[in-house]
Structure formats: C-alpha cells, structure tokens
Amino acid sequence: MIQRPNRAGIIAALDTQSPEQAEAWAEALAPHVGCLKLGLEFFVANGPAAVARIAPHRPLFLDLKFHDIPNTVAGAVRSACALAPAMLTIHAGGGPAMVQAARRAAEEFGPDRPAILAVTVLTSTDAATLSATGVSGGPAQQVLRLARLALEAGADGLVCSPREVSLLRDAHGTGPLLVVPGIRPAGSAAGDQSRIATPEETADAGADWLVIGRPITAAPDPAAAAAAIAASLHP
Numbered sequence: 001m002i003q004r005p006n007r008a009g010i011i012a013a014l015d016t017q018s019p020e021q022a023e024a025w026a027e028a029l030a031p032h033v034g035c036l037k038l039g040l041e042f043f044v045a046n047g048p049a050a051v052a053r054i055a056p057h058r059p060l061f062l063d064l065k066f067h068d069i070p071n072t073v074a075g076a077v078r079s080a081c082a083l084a085p086a087m088l089t090i091h092a093g094g095g096p097a098m099v100q101a102a103r104r105a106a107e108e109f110g111p112d113r114p115a116i117l118a119v120t121v122l123t124s125t126d127a128a129t130l131s132a133t134g135v136s137g138g139p140a141q142q143v144l145r146l147a148r149l150a151l152e153a154g155a156d157g158l159v160c161s162p163r164e165v166s167l168l169r170d171a172h173g174t175g176p177l178l179v180v181p182g183i184r185p186a187g188s189a190a191g192d193q194s195r196i197a198t199p200e201e202t203a204d205a206g207a208d209w210l211v212i213g214r215p216i217t218a219a220p221d222p223a224a225a226a227a228a229i230a231a232s233l234h235p
C-alpha cells in the first residue's frame with residue numbers, strides 16, 4: 001500500500017475530459033506532487049486504457065466513488081485494481097457489508113493493493129440536503145457515524161473536508177489515512193468550494209494527503225504552482 005507522507009503530500013486532481021490535457025499535466029506535475037487523481041469525468045469519457053496511460057507518471061488515485069450492492073462493488077474494485085491505483089474511493093453510505101466487500105476484493109491483489117478510502121458526507125451536502133434524505137443531526141454527526149462504520153468495516157482511510165480533519169483525528173487517532181479536498185492556497189479563488197483551508201493549515205490539522213485541483217491546473221504555470229505549494233509545506 002502507498003506510504004504515508006511525512007508531512008501532507010499533494011494529490012493533483014486532473015479534472016478534464018481530454019486525455020492529451022491529462023497527460024500534459026501529469027508530465028509537468030509529476031516532479032512536484034506525490035499522486036495524480038483521475039475521477040469520473042475523465043474515466044467516463046476515456047475509459048481504463050486512457051487511465052493506464054497516465055498511471056506510469058505517478059501513483060494514481062482513482063476517485064470513482066463506488067456505491068452499489070457488495071458483490072458489484074467487489075467486482076468494480078477488482079476491475080479497478082487491474083490499473084494498479086494507489087488509492088480508490090467508495091461511499092461509506094453503502095454500509096458495512098459493501099465496505100468489507102471492497103476491502104476483501106482489494107486484498108486479493110496482495111501488499112501492493114490500493115488503499116480503500118471511504119467518502120462520508122460529500123462536501124456539497126449541507127444539513128438541509130441531509131434532512132431531505134431523512135438524516136437528522138447535521139453533517140458533523142453524520143461524518144462521525146459513517147467514518148466509524150467505514151473504518152470498522154475495513155476502510156484504510158477517509159476523504160473529508162479540512163473542517164473535519166481534527167474531529168476525525170480526535171475520534172480515530174493517527175491510524176486512518178485522511179485525504180482532504182477543498183484546499184486553497186492563500187489568495188487563490190475558492191470556486192465552488194465552500195469549506196476551504198490553506199495547505200499549511202490542513203497539514204497542521206493532521207491531513208495525510210491534500211487533493212488540489214484548480215489552484216494548480218488553472219494556474220498560468222501549473223508546475224510552478226504545484227512547486228510553490230510543495231515548498232510551502234516543506235520549507
């Protein structure tokens with residue numbers, strides 16, 4: 001499984017439909033980041049063969065957020081493992097049997113298996129959205145409930161917002177990998193992210209990996225932007 005960085009590592013989110021663009025970013029960013037993330041936008045447009053072309057550049061985070069019956073999720077994890085990703089995402093809301101099935105399927109691939117990361121409550125979900133789906137108590141309570149469920153069922157880590165890092169470290173200690181999007185270096189545009197923090201703040205709170213997209217990919221010089229963020233974390 002992928003090694004835990006000393007101080008938070010950078011995952012560059014390559015959010016594009018274009019395989020050429022993703023490959024250009026991967027080449028430019030590989031010297032400055034620890035991992036490259038491909039998500040549904042890229043995967044649905046281009047399929048596994050295009051993912052395989054990015055994979056040699058860096059450890060890969062395949063962020064496809066599986067959520068289905070346990071047998072189907074196990075099959076999807078096996079299919080994804082053929083691409084040798086370092087990390088994979090599933091939804092904790094799929095329940096303990098689904099999380100367990102994902103972990104067992106990954107274990108079939110031995111010590112180099114991907115880390116299984118559970119998404120608890122999406123950062124776009126607020127208390128009103130949770131209530132509309134029948135969940136009372138607000139996002140923090142639901143994050144804690146789903147985090148416990150996922151970790152007890154065998155998830156290696158969690159995807160969470162910067163705001164939840166301390167909460168989850170207090171509840172679960174240093175064991176789980178915490179992978180954190182919603183990162184904005186001081187002075188960069190928030191875009192559609194609302195629960196944001198700087199790379200330094202998030203690393204100090206105890207995040208293992210920082211998922212950073214537009215502050216790098218929308219910069220005039222993405223490699224320079226990634227290098228500057230890396231320098232701010234490891235002065």
Ligand code: C5P
Binds near residue numbers: 013121182183211
């Ligand atoms: O461009 P930006 O830095 O906002 O990109 C963040 C990345 O993290 C995107 O790929 C987004 O899909 C992903 N992400 C997120 N919030 C989550 C889970 C994943 O922003 N809860």
